[in-house]
Amino acid sequence: MANQNSLPLYEKFWYKHNYKRVTESLLSVLLLWLLGYRVISINNYSFPWFVAFLCESWFTISWFLALTTQWSPAVTKTYPDRLLQSVQELPPVDLFVTTADPELEPPIITVNTVLSLLALDYPAHKLACYVSDDGCSPLTFYALQEASKFAKFWVPFCKKYEVQVRAPLRYFFDKPEVSTANNTPKFKQEWLKMKDMYDQLSRKIDLDSFTKSNPCLGEFATFSNTERTNHPSIIQVIWENNESLADGLPHLIYISREKRPKQPHHFKAGAMNVLTRVSGLITNAPFMLNVDCDMIVSNPKIVLHALSILLDPKGEKEVAFVQCPQQFYATLKDDPFGNQMTILFKNLAPGLAGLQGPFYGGTNCFHRRKVIYGRSPDNIEKGSGISDEEFKEKFGASKDFLKSAAFALKGRIYSPNDINISNVVDVASQVAGCGYEYGTGWGKQVGWIYGSITEDVLTGLTIHEKGWRSELCTPSPIPFTGFAPGGGPTSMAQQKRWATGMLEIFICKHCPIISSLFRKLTLRQCLAYMWIINWGLQPVFEVCYACLLAYCIITNSNFLPQDLGIRIPIAFFAIYKVYTVCEYLAAGLSVREWWNNQRMSRITSMNAGFCAFLSVLLKLLRISETVFDVTKKDLPPTGNVLDDKDAGRYTFDESVVFLPGTTILLLQLTAMVIKLLGLQPPVPTPSRNGSGLGEIFCSVYLMICYWPFLRGLFETGKYRIPMSTICKAAILTCLFVHLCRRIITS
Ligand SMILES: O=c1ccn([C@@H]2O[C@H](COP(=O)(O)OP(=O)(O)O[C@H]3O[C@H](CO)[C@@H](O)[C@H](O)[C@H]3O)[C@@H](O)[C@H]2O)c(=O)[nH]1
Numbered sequence: 001m002a003n004q005n006s007l008p009l010y011e012k013f014w015y016k017h018n019y020k021r022v023t024e025s026l027l028s029v030l031l032l033w034l035l036g037y038r039v040i041s042i043n044n045y046s047f048p049w050f051v052a053f054l055c056e057s058w059f060t061i062s063w064f065l066a067l068t069t070q071w072s073p074a075v076t077k078t079y080p081d082r083l084l085q086s087v088q089e090l091p092p093v094d095l096f097v098t099t100a101d102p103e104l105e106p107p108i109i110t111v112n113t114v115l116s117l118l119a120l121d122y123p124a125h126k127l128a129c130y131v132s133d134d135g136c137s138p139l140t141f142y143a144l145q146e147a148s149k150f151a152k153f154w155v156p157f158c159k160k161y162e163v164q165v166r167a168p169l170r171y172f173f174d175k176p177e178v179s180t181a182n183n184t185p186k187f188k189q190e191w192l193k194m195k196d197m198y199d200q201l202s203r204k205i206d207l208d209s210f211t212k213s214n215p216c217l218g219e220f221a222t223f224s225n226t227e228r229t230n231h232p233s234i235i236q237v238i239w240e241n242n243e244s245l246a247d248g249l250p251h252l253i254y255i256s257r258e259k260r261p262k263q264p265h266h267f268k269a270g271a272m273n274v275l276t277r278v279s280g281l282i283t284n285a286p287f288m289l290n291v292d293c294d295m296i297v298s299n300p301k302i303v304l305h306a307l308s309i310l311l312d313p314k315g316e317k318e319v320a321f322v323q324c325p326q327q328f329y330a331t332l333k334d335d336p337f338g339n340q341m342t343i344l345f346k347n348l349a350p351g352l353a354g355l356q357g358p359f360y361g362g363t364n365c366f367h368r369r370k371v372i373y374g375r376s377p378d379n380i381e382k383g384s385g386i387s388d389e390e391f392k393e394k395f396g397a398s399k400d401f402l403k404s405a406a407f408a409l410k411g412r413i414y415s416p417n418d419i420n421i422s423n424v425v426d427v428a429s430q431v432a433g434c435g436y437e438y439g440t441g442w443g444k445q446v447g448w449i450y451g452s453i454t455e456d457v458l459t460g461l462t463i464h465e466k467g468w469r470s471e472l473c474t475p476s477p478i479p480f481t482g483f484a485p486g487g488g489p490t491s492m493a494q495q496k497r498w499a500t501g502m503l504e505i506f507i508c509k510h511c512p513i514i515s516s517l518f519r520k521l522t523l524r525q526c527l528a529y530m531w532i533i534n535w536g537l538q539p540v541f542e543v544c545y546a547c548l549l550a551y552c553i554i555t556n557s558n559f560l561p562q563d564l565g566i567r568i569p570i571a572f573f574a575i576y577k578v579y580t581v582c583e584y585l586a587a588g589l590s591v592r593e594w595w596n597n598q599r600m601s602r603i604t605s606m607n608a609g610f611c612a613f614l615s616v617l618l619k620l621l622r623i624s625e626t627v628f629d630v631t632k633k634d635l636p637p638t639g640n641v642l643d644d645k646d647a648g649r650y651t652f653d654e655s656v657v658f659l660p661g662t663t664i665l666l667l668q669l670t671a672m673v674i675k676l677l678g679l680q681p682p683v684p685t686p687s688r689n690g691s692g693l694g695e696i697f698c699s700v701y702l703m704i705c706y707w708p709f710l711r712g713l714f715e716t717g718k719y720r721i722p723m724s725t726i727c728k729a730a731i732l733t734c735l736f737v738h739l740c741r742r743i744i745t746s
């Protein structure tokens, strides 16, 4: 462990962004002014005025939540060289990869992630890579076996030539890396050989050719008679670093936890808990890095950077986990689907780093094992302080596991020289069984916490509420890159899952407000959590606001001030748009990208967010349960992405997630038609004005935001909104118009 007197292994700097603060304060004043104006103009009181006031109050709250989250951003700087000088021996680190479905997550992607982990710049005998396969797929197993054979050539190649991106998929298809070492004929020869081997590997693990080759024979016999949701635990040691060679290959272990149809398996959180227990029995490293199957390491020194924080004398007492940012690779130009979240991450992550620390993002994160086992920062020095009985109740009945957990909690490294991996496999199968957690603390006090399909944020929250901090680690080059989901259905499903998960957190006993009042979550961190939870709440108000627009035009009433007060929302709108454009330009992004994000944030919120709200309502009413739908991961196109005209086109499917948006669009169109044909009723009270330019402008603006949907009404194939959705939306629109008419005639 680090020497107490040495220089800090990492430092944190808070930076000021006065320009941002001034503009945002000005915008806040405008928002408050608008609310104040609504309250004092008694003459304007009406139903639309009241609804508008309600929605705008909510938008103002959201604005303040975002404001405090981003108010005092910080960055950390790590010093891995100091780390290497100050520690006698580097600690072991367990590496976890999760995959769930060989069709949605092609094994070649998982293989690349695993290869990039095996090739980390860290002593190989201190690393062990565990792959959890929730798909129970012989192909994934076979792919990993082949990958480990390939790794014997690949890893030395990477280390010899200091390759930076150690995933062949990217190394061979990106622009060639330039370095002095790779200009020799020898290098070129080896490069060609590696590329050839990789091509063979990818051909072998292709889904179609594999299915044809009857995969249940020989080594794959364990997979015969298994179904994805009904099979015993399968644990296979694919590669064991027998002689503990520092320059060999890390252990590679395949795990498919037991699944039975009637037993809840808790999706990814359940998989993570199995990984934690199995690795606890085998290597029991005090630190664990977890990545999704598509998150490739693009900075091989990342472990050293993260450990600089975790082993720093101060960090050791306070920091529970180190989160690296999520960025995407081979993304489409100008972010047509608004899902690369560049600006969001740019503001949010440092903002959080300046508070209690970044949220746990589910991937690219280094955890301390004892924190995952439920340790609080204040009982670090004290013993575990609980009886054997309680200990067993918390961690389950496996004696071997209890022993390893006791070691981990004391922060001691389990000396594995008496452990022969192949011998522990039996015990490991037991802790990977689906009955193991029954009646224990797993998922409640220990491990990844159950109850939300964004288990990551929930687990991070339970750690923060114990008083731990977390840190952001952003060395250059960026440590991990993943694949951004495609547009349309995939991205909507993901956004809906996130918003649903956030709401589940809001209604569970770890709700940030409770945690802040009664536990150790700091107030501003609580507001930051509330800000992301708001992804599932704000959509309700957005949908109301959009309906209000149509209502005002259809009934010839107004909700916007018609005197000089109109200048307040106009000023807000103008300043906000100019300010956000500048923010994009300053980050080196285009105006197009800005616009795509502006409009997509309306679309995702009103569709995915609103549906998430409804699905949580259904869960509360016990009508349906929420599920974790895995995001489909597409291989990056081998051709030039920029040439593919269709790549950025919005696609639809039958999912109800598109219904709110389609309805809102039809409503605005109907309102416009009513206005243009002069079908609006006369103004109800003569002392009032009817709907004005303001309402028309807002409605037109909304339709421009919904451009992909507008096109979707007339396109063909997957670019078209399905007829069934259009019909449902049309029925809802008719109902709404009918209701409006009823209200005015009554
Ligand atoms: O039953 C399941 C479902 C998912 N996964 C794995 O979980 C990971 C994340 O799933 P993905 O479909 O890629 O979801 P994303 O929305 O891209 O993931 C983000 O959001 C999730 C929470 O919703 C977090 O768990 C992820 O870490 C975070 O990257 C993948 O490796 C999956 O293989 C499982 O292991 N078992």
Ligand SMILES: [Mn+2]
Residues within 6 Å of the ligand: 292, 294, 482, 631
């Ligand atoms: Mn993902």
